[in-house]
Amino acid sequence: xxxxxxxxxxxxxxxxxxxxxxxxxxxxxxxxxxxxxxxxxxxxxxxxxxxxxxxxxxxxxxxxxxxxxxxxxxxxxxxxxxxxxxxxxxxxxxxxxxxxxxxxxxxxxxxxxxxxxxxxxxxxxxxxxxxxxxxxxxxxxxxxxxxxxxxxxxxxxxxxxxxxxxxxxxxxxxxxxxxxxxxxxxxxxxxxxxxxxxxxxxxxxxxxxxxxxxxxxxxxxxxxxxxxxxxxxxxxxxxxxxxxxxxxxxxxxxxxxxxxxxxxxxxxxxxxxxxxxxxxxxxxxxxxxxxxxxxxx
Numbered sequence: 001x002x003x004x005x006x007x008x009x010x011x012x013x014x015x016x017x018x019x020x021x022x023x024x025x026x027x028x029x030x031x032x033x034x035x036x037x038x039x040x041x042x043x044x045x046x047x048x049x050x051x052x053x054x055x056x057x058x059x060x061x062x063x064x065x066x067x068x069x070x071x072x073x074x075x076x077x078x079x080x081x082x083x084x085x086x087x088x089x090x091x092x093x094x095x096x097x098x099x100x101x102x103x104x105x106x107x108x109x110x111x112x113x114x115x116x117x118x119x120x121x122x123x124x125x126x127x128x129x130x131x132x133x134x135x136x137x138x139x140x141x142x143x144x145x146x147x148x149x150x151x152x153x154x155x156x157x158x159x160x161x162x163x164x165x166x167x168x169x170x171x172x173x174x175x176x177x178x179x180x181x182x183x184x185x186x187x188x189x190x191x192x193x194x195x196x197x198x199x200x201x202x203x204x205x206x207x208x209x210x211x212x213x214x215x216x217x218x219x220x221x222x223x224x225x226x227x228x229x230x231x232x233x234x235x236x237x238x239x240x241x242x243x244x245x246x247x248x249x250x251x252x253x254x255x256x257x258x259x260x261x262x263x264x265x266x267x268x269x270x271x272x273x274x275x276x277x278x279x280x281x282x283x284x285x286x287x288x289x290x291x292x293x294x295x296x297x
Contacts, residue, residue, distance in 0.1 A: 165229050
């Protein structure tokens with residue numbers, strides 16, 4: 001499929017942010033928000049701020065949303081940035097494409113709250129949903145980048161602690177290896193403007209706070225993945241995190257997990273952010289809607 005004319009503009013936006021100097025983490029957080037702040041979510045989308053078992057969260061839903069089917073969404077941002085301000089658009093798109101309600105979680109961020117705080121917050125919010133009579137078979141876990149890795153880590157933690165597992169997981173451009181060992185960090189270094197190996201290793205250090213980078217709840221490629229629900233993994237072919245997605249898929253399949261891997265030609269890291277202006281983002285979100293409707297009929 002030929003790439004859309006809008007793609008070069010989107011990659012330009014990402015490259016500008018990546019090459020603009022920022023003095024500290026707060027500036028980095030603000031830069032992320034500013035990059036996506038002007039993207040619309042649509043007048044038909046409703047939102048509601050809540051506390052999900054004590055964790056700040058936000059409901060996002062579209063017209064005619066099924067009140068019993070939920071995607072619990074875990075935003076990206078390297079576990080150190082990101083919020084509903086950066087990800088409301090992705091949740092709105094998934095809500096519209098699936099007919100589900102989406103619940104975006106604002107888990108605690110590093111360095112203020114390092115690993116395993118996001119895993120703990122995800123389990124807390126998931127258990128809150130179960131306590132409110134959302135059944136596990138009507139819940140899907142989703143996330144992008146760090147949030148995509150957190151999806152897998154949380155599923156492993158749920159299985160470990162004996163929680164009923166949700167129906168499926170969706171991992172967008174997942175970061176699942178704190179040591180950044182994938183060869184695509186070298187092969188795609190020039191093509192991917194957003195995520196360098198140097199940046200990944202630095203952010204991993206902030207998140208881990210001195211803990212083992214191979215801890216299964218931090219780098220789920222080192223976890224036992226047996227018994228996890230079906231997964232959809234989407235990644236762009238030019239991403240430095242391409243091998244994270246490939247290795248996750250290989251190890252999940254080896255553990256008997258049903259995995260659908262989609263490698264999207266020429267797409268940058270979490271291109272879904274730009275769905276309001278990027279046709280390929282709209283198409284990828286539509287595929288997510290198809291997948292989760294299939295898993296939760």
